[in-house]
Amino acid sequence: MSSDKQSQPERHRDLLWFLLIWVVASAVLTPLYIIFVPLPANGNSNDATGQHLDNGVLDAVAIPAVLLVVCFLAYAMVRFRQTGPEIEEGPRVYGHRGLQNVWIVVTSVLVTGLFAFGTWRILAPGAAGSGQGANPLSPASTKGGVSPLPVQVIGQQWQFTYRYPTYGGLETPRLVLPYGRVIEFHVTSLDVIHSFWAYELGVKADANPGVDNVAYVTPTRPGGFDVRCAELCGIWHGYMFARGRVVTRPAFERWIAQQKRFFEPVTHYLPPYSDSYLPPPLRRGG
Numbered sequence: 001m002s003s004d005k006q007s008q009p010e011r012h013r014d015l016l017w018f019l020l021i022w023v024v025a026s027a028v029l030t031p032l033y034i035i036f037v038p039l040p041a042n043g044n045s046n047d048a049t050g051q052h053l054d055n056g057v058l059d060a061v062a063i064p065a066v067l068l069v070v071c072f073l074a075y076a077m078v079r080f081r082q083t084g085p086e087i088e089e090g091p092r093v094y095g096h097r098g099l100q101n102v103w104i105v106v107t108s109v110l111v112t113g114l115f116a117f118g119t120w121r122i123l124a125p126g127a128a129g130s131g132q133g134a135n136p137l138s139p140a141s142t143k144g145g146v147s148p149l150p151v152q153v154i155g156q157q158w159q160f161t162y163r164y165p166t167y168g169g170l171e172t173p174r175l176v177l178p179y180g181r182v183i184e185f186h187v188t189s190l191d192v193i194h195s196f197w198a199y200e201l202g203v204k205a206d207a208n209p210g211v212d213n214v215a216y217v218t219p220t221r222p223g224g225f226d227v228r229c230a231e232l233c234g235i236w237h238g239y240m241f242a243r244g245r246v247v248t249r250p251a252f253e254r255w256i257a258q259q260k261r262f263f264e265p266v267t268h269y270l271p272p273y274s275d276s277y278l279p280p281p282l283r284r285g286g
């Protein structure tokens, strides 16, 4: 049936059916997607939980918009399919004031809303805009006056090592963190560009030589997490991964004491703790 033969009530019925299908599909599929496609592991840290919220908000806006297009195409293909031997062209449409107004208002509200949400999320305490990065614009917020635990992440071809400046500048190839405390990562590199990516904690920070890149995270429960390099850094980049652990505070103190004993014979060969280190000349692209 071609739509120029449709009466006004028929058109309204089609519109109502289409809207009903779209609303039901959105109401069912949007929560299913948000619940079953979580990115990254929700609940492991304040960052991971925040990213889960951000993804959820974006999904809640994007999925109904995609379904609007898909449902419209599907409805038109089923409802207005022509079966006869002769294909009739439908009537031409020359704009529709009401529809245009709805389109402008809805898209403006969506974009303005996402802009406001994004601005709030980037300036909120602990968010990407508060005290993080190589040259932070705003000071970091510290919770309840407890000072953060600084942990330096040093990238080099092809592994990460970690220094704990408040524990005598101890350097170790393993990353262990206490939970419930603000961790202040200082990410840098000894040679080429790397990227420190602690997936389950929701942390990803560039590791560049000569740069002190700050990233905060508060692990919120014990467990393991993957550490990967997320920046192509040479032939063994793909093997630059390790496993980190989040543990209780007493377990963390025991681990630190054990690491200090283990590395004690070599610790005095290390340079003093610094924001960044100058690599030997041969490793500066030599």
Ligand SMILES: [Cu+2]
Pocket: 194, 195, 229, 230, 231, 232, 233, 234, 237, 238, 240
């Ligand atoms: Cu790499």
